[in-house]
Amino acid sequence: MAAMPGQMMQMPLLISSLIRHAARHSGDTEIVSRRVEGDIHRYTYRDAELRCRKLAQALARLGCTPGDRVGTLAWNGYRHFEIYYGASGSQLVCHTINPRLFPEQIAWIATDAADRVLCFDLSFLPLVEQLLPALPTVRHFVLMTDRSHMPAATALPNLSCYEDLIDAEDGRYSWPVFDENTASSLCYTSGTTGHPKGALYSHRSSVLHAYGAALPDAMGCSASDVILPVVPMFHVNAWGLPYSAPMVGAKLVFPGPFLDGKSLHELFEQEQVTFSAGVPTVWLGVINHLKCAGLKMSSLKRTVIGGAACPPAMRQTLENDYGVEVIHAWGMTELSPLGTLSKLGASHRHLPAEQRQHLLEKQGRAIFGIDLAIVGDDGQALPWDGKASGDLLVRGSWVIDRYFGDAGCPLRELDGEMWFPTGDVATIDTDGFMQITDRSKDVIKSGGEWISSIELENIAMAHPAVLEAAVIACRHPKWDERPLLVVVRKPGAELDRERMLAFYAGKIAKWQIPDDVIFVDEIPHTATGKMLKMKLRQQFAGHTLPDA
Ligand code: ADP
Numbered sequence: 001m002a003a004m005p006g007q008m009m010q011m012p013l014l015i016s017s018l019i020r021h022a023a024r025h026s027g028d029t030e031i032v033s034r035r036v037e038g039d040i041h042r043y044t045y046r047d048a049e050l051r052c053r054k055l056a057q058a059l060a061r062l063g064c065t066p067g068d069r070v071g072t073l074a075w076n077g078y079r080h081f082e083i084y085y086g087a088s089g090s091q092l093v094c095h096t097i098n099p100r101l102f103p104e105q106i107a108w109i110a111t112d113a114a115d116r117v118l119c120f121d122l123s124f125l126p127l128v129e130q131l132l133p134a135l136p137t138v139r140h141f142v143l144m145t146d147r148s149h150m151p152a153a154t155a156l157p158n159l160s161c162y163e164d165l166i167d168a169e170d171g172r173y174s175w176p177v178f179d180e181n182t183a184s185s186l187c188y189t190s191g192t193t194g195h196p197k198g199a200l201y202s203h204r205s206s207v208l209h210a211y212g213a214a215l216p217d218a219m220g221c222s223a224s225d226v227i228l229p230v231v232p233m234f235h236v237n238a239w240g241l242p243y244s245a246p247m248v249g250a251k252l253v254f255p256g257p258f259l260d261g262k263s264l265h266e267l268f269e270q271e272q273v274t275f276s277a278g279v280p281t282v283w284l285g286v287i288n289h290l291k292c293a294g295l296k297m298s299s300l301k302r303t304v305i306g307g308a309a310c311p312p313a314m315r316q317t318l319e320n321d322y323g324v325e326v327i328h329a330w331g332m333t334e335l336s337p338l339g340t341l342s343k344l345g346a347s348h349r350h351l352p353a354e355q356r357q358h359l360l361e362k363q364g365r366a367i368f369g370i371d372l373a374i375v376g377d378d379g380q381a382l383p384w385d386g387k388a389s390g391d392l393l394v395r396g397s398w399v400i401d402r403y404f405g406d407a408g409c410p411l412r413e414l415d416g417e418m419w420f421p422t423g424d425v426a427t428i429d430t431d432g433f434m435q436i437t438d439r440s441k442d443v444i445k446s447g448g449e450w451i452s453s454i455e456l457e458n459i460a461m462a463h464p465a466v467l468e469a470a471v472i473a474c475r476h477p478k479w480d481e482r483p484l485l486v487v488v489r490k491p492g493a494e495l496d497r498e499r500m501l502a503f504y505a506g507k508i509a510k511w512q513i514p515d516d517v518i519f520v521d522e523i524p525h526t527a528t529g530k531m532l533k534m535k536l537r538q539q540f541a542g543h544t545l546p547d548a
Contacts, residue, residue, distance in 0.1 A: 261289030
């Protein structure tokens with residue numbers, strides 16, 4: 001017998017519905033931004049939604065048609081927020097680009113995505129001018145500023161002023177209704193090998209992620225919150241907060257490019273921020289500032305820390321000294337990004353304090369919408385006993401199915417289902433708490449940003465005095481991990497640390513250059529000739545970097 005169809009309305013899950021909802025139901029709630037120019041800008045969801053509609057009109061006037069990519073090089077701010085909605089809401093794809101990458105990489109990403117329009121903050125004008133010859137797909141450049149800050153002369157053809165574009169429109173625009181599986185936004189992640197790869201989110205995946213992220217045992221967003229995302233909007237959509245905040249009607253506070261401890265604390269206090277989110281390195285800066293200046297947090301109640309493991313001491317300091325609850329989270333660009341968060345359940349309340357702390361230090365439990373598995377070397381599922389550790393696989397409504405363009409399908413099969421291999425190694429306990437124990441992918445995560453060890457090795461190998469080179473992650477108190485270069489010199493060749501490091505200048509972003517070089521006689525290999533990085537990591541686990 002055929003199943004009986006339900007009789008409910010079909011209302012597609014569209015990103016525009018989030019901002020529309022906020023404008024209608026929390027119209028007076030504020031969005032506050034520290035601008036690139038340094039001053040504070042404030043307006044409401046009602047104002048924002050009108051400007052998003054005007055932006056949608058302006059992008060159409062520039063010739064954008066459904067599916068076109070609109071690139072952004074921008075900090076967290078209200079204009080970037082408007083592009084999130086104005087572009088995606090009008091069936092364009094909002095493509096956020098990480099401005100911290102090496103210029104050639106930025107150009108490669110914009111060209112791979114075939115960005116038609118590139119919107120950028122004032123701070124990136126010289127960068128975009130420099131990149132112009134390498135941006136063949138971009139037809140229009142939009143400087144996210146007002147008329148008074150426009151440059152008198154520029155090499156950029158078709159450069160528009162963002163505020164002029166908005167002012168020229170009347171806002172008489174209705175958000176279109178279309179298939180919720182339409183692409184909404186695009187974010188590249190640095191791969192372990194080769195070029196970065198794009199994760200192409202859909203309206204459906206983004207709205208479902210916003211629901212999931214807002215749940216009480218996830219980020220727990222509410223209309224009574226004042227939310228300051230420190231995590232950049234060019235880094236996996238600021239972990240979805242620009243979507244979850246309007247969904248619940250929370251006030252939003254954007255810090256612009258000012259991410260040092262002092263600037264952030266000032267904004268926390270001025271705007272009475274209750275909830276924030278960022279990588280451990282950012283919180284280190286905040287804690288240092290609080291300690292040095294003898295300050296307290298008067299309003300901040302909780303923060304999500306993720307992108308790299310949250311050190312237990314950081315949790316204790318924030319909770320015990322400043323009364324800020326730390327929610328440890330794990331995720332990935334390919335997961336939109338939230339996968340797991342560490343919150344206790346009713347049954348954990350009676351555990352001894354030490355055991356509760358131990359659970360909270362793990363990466364946590366999956367949000368509904370995400371499924372986890374761990375597998376051993378034989379590809380078989382491992383038990384959830386908190387001891388067996390294996391490759392972490394995920395599947396779910398906001399996990400990529402394949403990478404953008406022809407960058408491939410990474411999925412693998414387990415028990416008849418397709419799963420995304422995360423490249424992380426983990427245990428899962430009987431209660432479902434996942435803990436990352438290692439990483440099988442060959443990358444280094446410094447201050448929340450990726451550095452490809454293979455790229456660094458290739459550069460070193462190009463040096464005439466280098467026989468073999470390996471790059472491994474070395475623990476660093478501020479950046480969590482920093483690259484350490486291990487080199488075997490060619491017989492008779494001369495090479496010292498300084499000359500080796502100088503060889504990287506101009507070939508890669510400065511912050512990606514290894515911190516130190518160790519010269520060895522030999523690098524250990526597997527039987528098949530692959531470098532045994534695990535062994536190197538063990539060998540140099542105690543190495544202290546020069547500035548650590
Ligand atoms: P994000 O930085 O937003 O998590 P990325 O795609 O840049 O997204 O990085 C994802 C990777 O970062 C994970 O696969 C994992 O290796 C690492 N990572 C993220 N969160 C944590 C965490 N809480 N603990 C340990 N590693 C983490």
